[in-house]
Amino acid sequence: MKFLIEGEEEIGSPNLEKFLKKNQKLLACDAVLISDTSLYAPGVPTINYGLRGLAYLEIELTGPNRDLHSGSFGGAVANPINELARLISKLQDKNNKITIPGFYDDVLPLTKKEKENIKKLNFSDEAFAKELAVKDVQGEKNFGTLERLWARPTLDCNGIYGGFIEEGAKTVLPSKATAKISMRLVPNQNPKKVAKDFTEYVKTLVPKSVKIKVTEMHGGLPVVIPLEEKAVVAAAKAVSKAFGKETVFTREGGSIPIVVEFVKQLKAPAVLMGLGLDTDNIHSPNEHFSLKSFELGILSSAYFFEEFSK
């Protein structure tokens, strides 16, 4: 048994890929077991067979060469915050479709079987909205919440800043405004192509009164794992045994870019046997993981080794 632990996943695993390439003998294995996904619901044994990819970019707009007084200059010179807002608003249409030309060309639609699986899960938009304290869900028109999360690409601003961002009021017309924007990708979209198309597109969206700088931050390929893989079958049996229930198969909205590299470099199937919960506050204050999940994980792992070694 070989353990591989890294601490750079959240910034796109910049070193693990190189490490994999250099240490293929050291890491050679029959299957790669990863526990970084979520249960469909508390107590429901879940095997994940798909992850979204990612293209993460930063846009910086520059207007005047220095911060200006918004009284003395406002109305006569472009404001980079207002222009950045305009730019972002143009990235999605009123149906929440992403407007980058060709963006959906490579998107693999869900199969009939996958759609039926989703239907069987009886997902509740009401419960989802209630848990997040929002009055309504929102997303790409003509798709349900699970399809939006698992099989549709998205575009989110992960951060924005410009001008006076402290308490109170200051009448500044700032020189710069910055947005961090990421797109979750699905098979068969390519993060490098998407980043290139995004960059070209946003440059057409700004007036000549502002300068634009686009920086690629990181990217990751989306992945779908065949459900017939022996290791996947063994894992499904293992979690079913540990939880005492029938296993469900899901995809996940998040990205684990390195999964694709494991499969490619080690030529071994990846098994996504995660135990997270939507209520774990992932990437949020008070992130947590319950002791019950921890115990179920220990049990599932033991059963997996038993099943897979058969």
Place this chain on the structure above:
Amino acid sequence: MKFLIEGEEEIGSPNLEKFLKKNQKLLACDAVLISDTSLYAPGVPTINYGLRGLAYLEIELTGPNRDLHSGSFGGAVANPINELARLISKLQDKNNKITIPGFYDDVLPLTKKEKENIKKLNFSDEAFAKELAVKDVQGEKNFGTLERLWARPTLDCNGIYGGFIEEGAKTVLPSKATAKISMRLVPNQNPKKVAKDFTEYVKTLVPKSVKIKVTEMHGGLPVVIPLEEKAVVAAAKAVSKAFGKETVFTREGGSIPIVVEFVKQLKAPAVLMGLGLDTDNIHSPNEHFSLKSFELGILSSAYFFEEFSK
């Protein structure tokens, strides 16, 4: 001679108005001389006869009740940054006209004489753009730069923030996003009415998937001072004498809300004999005031007392 010095002008003079009301006898005077405006150009004696007003508000949008992982939730729940960008983009149309219903109803157009005065000043958009290092000026369609600055209301984001605003990348779908937005107003717009109309309007611009909170930060009335006032005539003569040139009459894009209160409470005309320059970096790093301007100010003040006492 009475000196009145305050340090709260930038936050809307919350205490000076009360002080004026309480101390009318102490402050009684023939004219109020204020030096907080700019020269039309270096070396050109300038009397300012109009200031824009201000309505400054803060908008906070709340989506989910906590920061979320943009992979696990992105695409299925409204992102408050994206929604804030959409909202801001809707506040102005493609001609940079403000879209708040009734916003322009009370706007006093420039008189024929004022337009002629502006024409005579031979303002150069090219020099203005070059000094700010922008490729083009930008503003409300069908108006020139000086008219945009002196006699047209505007809308600027003075600050925006939400999500991850440090260096690098974090895939958060934030709970909140905030924008500070100010509008410069012109006679006869009323900041209280504008703030009310703005608040009502922006509430119609957000989907029910996000909550909106609008806070009024501060406001100020616009003002125009009659050119026939004895104190204004004396000031025009004084600066002409100090600079050795003919005085020009301008309006200014900035706001000095307390000017209106001086006129109202003390029943004395206000004289705006300022010596600022566009290159002084007002409200910006390395703000400065030249010794030459300081000397011309001393001289102008002395001549003003001489002229006005006649």
